[in-house]
Amino acid sequence: MMPRPGKGDPETDEAVYKAVLTAILEGRIEAGTKLAETPLAEVFGVSRERIRKVLHRLVAERRLEAIPNRGVRVPEPSLEDVRAVYQAHRVLEAGILHALAGRLDADLLQRLETHIGWEQRAAMERDRASSVRLSGEFHLLLADALGNAEISAFLRNLLTRSSIMVSVYESAADSICGVHEHAAIVEALASNNVDKAISLSAEHFRHIESRLRLKKPEVEKPDLASLFTPLRVPEP
Amino acid sequence: MMPRPGKGDPETDEAVYKAVLTAILEGRIEAGTKLAETPLAEVFGVSRERIRKVLHRLVAERRLEAIPNRGVRVPEPSLEDVRAVYQAHRVLEAGILHALAGRLDADLLQRLETHIGWEQRAAMERDRASSVRLSGEFHLLLADALGNAEISAFLRNLLTRSSIMVSVYESAADSICGVHEHAAIVEALASNNVDKAISLSAEHFRHIESRLRLKKPEVEKPDLASLFTPLRVPEP
DNA sequence: ATTAATATAAATGTGCACATTTGGCACGCC
DNA sequence: GGCGTGCCAAATGTGCACATTTATATTAAT
Structure with a gap:
C-alpha cells in the first residue's frame, strides 16, 4: 500500500528542510524575520515537533540563529x-x-x-x-x-x-x-x-x-505561506 | 534562588554535549561503538530527550553517524x-x-x-x-x-x-x-x-x-559509565 | 500624561507515553 | 542439516500535554 504523503514518511523531514533552506538561500525570507514554530507547522501541515527538529538542524548549520526561549530568525550578517x-x-x-x-x-x-x-x-x-x-x-x-x-x-x-x-x-x-x-x-x-x-x-x-554596498531594507512583508515552495498537504 | 544542577539548567545540555564530544575526541570510545539513547540517559542521569538532542547535534556536526531506526555510532574513518x-x-x-x-x-x-x-x-x-x-x-x-x-x-x-x-x-x-x-x-x-x-x-x-598506519583494533570493551568524565548527578 | 508594575497571553522547552521499526530467536518446512 | 518464516523484545521515532519564559497590554499611581 502506498504511504500517504503527509504522515510517517521519512521524506517529509527532508522536504520541509529543503523548502525552508531554499527559501533562505534564495533570499525569499528577509533577514531578521522570526520563524515561529507554530505558524510553520500550520503552513506545512505537519506537527510542531517536526518543524522543531528541522529548525534545530538549520541552527546547527549556522543557517539560522537561535535565541533561547525566543525562537529562531534568519541572521542579519554584518x-x-x-x-x-x-x-x-x-x-x-x-x-x-x-x-x-x-x-x-x-x-x-x-x-x-x-x-x-x-x-x-x-x-x-x-x-x-x-x-x-x-x-x-x-x-x-x-x-x-x-x-x-x-x-x-x-x-x-x-x-x-x-x-x-x-x-x-x-x-x-x-x-x-x-x-x-x-x-x-x-x-x-x-x-x-x-x-x-x-x-x-x-x-x-x-x-x-x-562592490559590496549596503542595501536598503524593503518594507514589504508577505505572509509565511507564500514564502515556501508549495508543499502538498493531505486532503482531509 | 539557586538553580538545581540537574534540572532546567541550560548548562546541562552543554555539559552532556562536551562530555560526549571530548570522549569521542580523546578516542576513549572505540570506533564503531554504538551509542544507545537509553543507557546514555541513565549514565548521565538526564532524560532521554536531552541525550537525543545532543546526539542529533553531534550527527549534524559529522562527529557521529546515524542509521535510521538503528541509532548512532562513532564513525570508523577509512x-x-x-x-x-x-x-x-x-x-x-x-x-x-x-x-x-x-x-x-x-x-x-x-x-x-x-x-x-x-x-x-x-x-x-x-x-x-x-x-x-x-x-x-x-x-x-x-x-x-x-x-x-x-x-x-x-x-x-x-x-x-x-x-x-x-x-x-x-x-x-x-x-x-x-x-x-x-x-x-x-x-x-x-x-x-x-x-x-x-x-x-x-x-x-x-x-x-x-606515517599513517593501520592500527590493530583492541578487543577491550569497557562499560559506558567509565568512558565519560564524571558528571555530578543530583542527590535524591 | 508618563511611567512602572502586574497580569495575561503566546511561544518555546521538556518529559512522558505510545507507535513503529529492527534484530534476534525459535519453530517448522524443505 | 540448512533455510525460510513468523513471533517477540528492545530501541528509535513521534505526538501530546504541561511547565516555563517572554512580550504585551492594561491599570494604577506619581
Whole structure:
C-alpha cells in the first residue's frame, strides 16, 4: 500500500528542510524575520515537533540563529561577516590553485572553458540569476578538481553563505564583469603560471568585496505561506 | 534562588554535549561503538530527550553517524578519509601562508617561536599527549593570525577530525620529529620566503600522511559509565 | 500624561507515553 | 542439516500535554 504523503514518511523531514533552506538561500525570507514554530507547522501541515527538529538542524548549520526561549530568525550578517566569507574564499582558492599546479589536465581545462562560455552567454543576456549561479559553480569546478570532499564541502558552505548575503548587500553594479577575470585565471592556469593565477584570483575577490554596498531594507512583508515552495498537504 | 544542577539548567545540555564530544575526541570510545539513547540517559542521569538532542547535534556536526531506526555510532574513518583531511589541511595552510605574506609582524613571530619552544620541551620529555595537542595549536596559531572566523572554525574542525583519527590509525613513529619542520616553516616566514614556507608546509603534511598506519583494533570493551568524565548527578 | 508594575497571553522547552521499526530467536518446512 | 518464516523484545521515532519564559497590554499611581 502506498504511504500517504503527509504522515510517517521519512521524506517529509527532508522536504520541509529543503523548502525552508531554499527559501533562505534564495533570499525569499528577509533577514531578521522570526520563524515561529507554530505558524510553520500550520503552513506545512505537519506537527510542531517536526518543524522543531528541522529548525534545530538549520541552527546547527549556522543557517539560522537561535535565541533561547525566543525562537529562531534568519541572521542579519554584518559587513564584517560578508568580508570574512569572501576573504576565506580567497585564502582557500589560493591554496586550491597552488595544489592544482601540475595536475591540470586537458579535460579540466576543457570543462573550465566551456563553463566560461556559459557565463559569457548569461552575461550577454543580462540573466543575473544565472550569472550568480554560474559564477559560484566556476569556483566549485576548481575546488572539485582536487577530488577532496572536505574542501568541496567547505567551499559549498561558503558559497551558500555568500549567496544569502548578496540578497542583503546588493551591489549596485552587477557581477557580470567578473567573467573576464574568470577567463584570465584559466588562461594563467593553462600557461602553467600558478603565481599569476593566484594573484588574479585574489584581485578577483577584492573586486567583489569592493562592490559590496549596503542595501536598503524593503518594507514589504508577505505572509509565511507564500514564502515556501508549495508543499502538498493531505486532503482531509 | 539557586538553580538545581540537574534540572532546567541550560548548562546541562552543554555539559552532556562536551562530555560526549571530548570522549569521542580523546578516542576513549572505540570506533564503531554504538551509542544507545537509553543507557546514555541513565549514565548521565538526564532524560532521554536531552541525550537525543545532543546526539542529533553531534550527527549534524559529522562527529557521529546515524542509521535510521538503528541509532548512532562513532564513525570508523577509512584511510582515504584521513588522507582527505590532511590534504585539506595542506591546501588550506598553503593559502594561509600565502595570505600571511607581508602581514607578518614581530608579535606573531614571537608567539610562534615561543610555541615551538613548548613543543621542543614536550618532545624532549616524551610527552606524547602534549606533543599532539601543541602540534595542532601551532597550525591554529597560523590560521588565527588572519583573524578570520570562517578559516579558524574550518581548521578547528579539521584538527578535531584528525585527532580522532590518530587514535585509530596510530603511527608507529611518534609525531615528535615534526617540531623541526614547524621551526623551519617559521624560519622561512621570518625571512619573508613565503614560497619556501609553503613548500616546507606541504612536505610536513606529506610526512604526517606517510606515517599513517593501520592500527590493530583492541578487543577491550569497557562499560559506558567509565568512558565519560564524571558528571555530578543530583542527590535524591 | 508618563511611567512602572502586574497580569495575561503566546511561544518555546521538556518529559512522558505510545507507535513503529529492527534484530534476534525459535519453530517448522524443505 | 540448512533455510525460510513468523513471533517477540528492545530501541528509535513521534505526538501530546504541561511547565516555563517572554512580550504585551492594561491599570494604577506619581
